[in-house]
Amino acid sequence: MPVYMDHAATTALSDRALEAMLPYFREEFGNPSAIYSLGQTSKNVLEKCRARMAACLGALPTEIFFTSGGTESDNWILRGACSARRQRGRHVITTAFEHNAVLRTLEQMEKDGAEVTRLEPDRKGRITPQQLEEAIRPDTVLVSVMLANNVVGTVLDIPALAKTARVHRVPFHTDAVQAVGHISVDVRKLGVDFLSLSAHKFNGPRGVGAVYCRLPNRLTPLLTGGGQEKELRSGTENVPGIVGMTTALEESLEALDERTARLRGLQERIISGVLEIPGIHLTGDPENRLPGFCSFIVEGIFHSVYLVNEMNERGFCISSGSACSAASRESSHVLMALGYDKALAGAGLRITLGAENTEKDVDLALAALRESVEKVRREKPPGASLL
Ligand SMILES: Cc1ncc(COP(=O)(O)O)c(C=O)c1O
Known part of the structure; x- marks a missing residue:
């Protein structure tokens, strides 16, 4: 076995997460939307996981939505938050060193008429509240700044940046994919409105993640269909994945x-x-x-x-x-x-x-x-x- 030293790329599933997931692939495989007991067992575990995830992040269960990972969470928040505020404007502020899940999504949105300002970090990877302050316009509908950078590992001062955005009543998103499970992340202390996370970065399974959303009515859905996740994120829920993610997050925070x-x-x-x-x-x-x-x-x-x-x-x-x-x-x-x-x-x-x-x-x-x-x-x- 090679010595693995690339944990920012992905991590191995923890034993505890794997054990917790196993029953939900076979015995407890019911669809959470089904009304018979097998389905309701899945629904119950899903809601328990939502509450446990919320507790790990200092959020309310009603503020947590499950997704297929960091890329979907970023796409959904950027597109959904901007579309919900379309009447106000189409200007988004981000940084030049976000993950491509943010940068490429915004490039795509620019083709559809969005205007994007990319703040330049300093040599250490820092963005100041003054830079943000100067970039905010009356038509700014969202600010998106990552909590920790995935190439250099800098942890940004999100509380200060989110505070600046709040003064101007502009919603604030942070891509916390590299941070959750590795440093303490409390959405209220950060002061953010939206946050994205991904399970495979903290010894959870691939292809599952979550969105924290303080004001769900400020987000339009990215995926429409069967109306799961309170009509905001359709698709049959990945119950084993969600159980694995929740267990892995609790495990990483305990230690x-x-x-x-x-x-x-x-x-x-x-x-x-x-x-x-x-x-x-x-x-x-x-x-x-x-x-x-x-x-x-x-x-x-x-x-x-x-x-x-x-x-x-x-x-x-x-x-x-x-x-x-x-x-x-x-x-x-x-x-x-x-x-x-x-x-x-x-x-x-x-x-x-x-x-x-x-x-x-x-x-x-x-x-x-x-x-x-x-x-x-x-x-x-x-x-x-x-x-
Ligand atoms: C900062 C950041 N955002 C988003 C992503 C995408 O997450 P996922 O792999 O779950 O789609 C990554 C993954 O490398 C990341 O590091």
């Missing part, structure tokens, strides 16, 4: 402090070890970053895909920055938004640790990285041929 302390220790060990290699720089905010999240730029290489491949040969799963650009040799839009030039933005490296990683894993990864960097610098220097 949060202890895991955070351990991951912070391993994170420091990785960061200090990697920075001993000449020509490697830490990206993102050295202080406000997700636990276990280590991100760098490696000078003197053509593209970090080669480094990821070398590490793979040596038995380590790490990433060049984000899953979407892993197979292509593009530069990361996130690193470019942070002000790195195109060449350096193609040389990002992301090591994201999880609960099962040990000090020994870290030391072995550091040794493998030293060898890999040396080899890639020798064989694939900047400007090398693609062949």
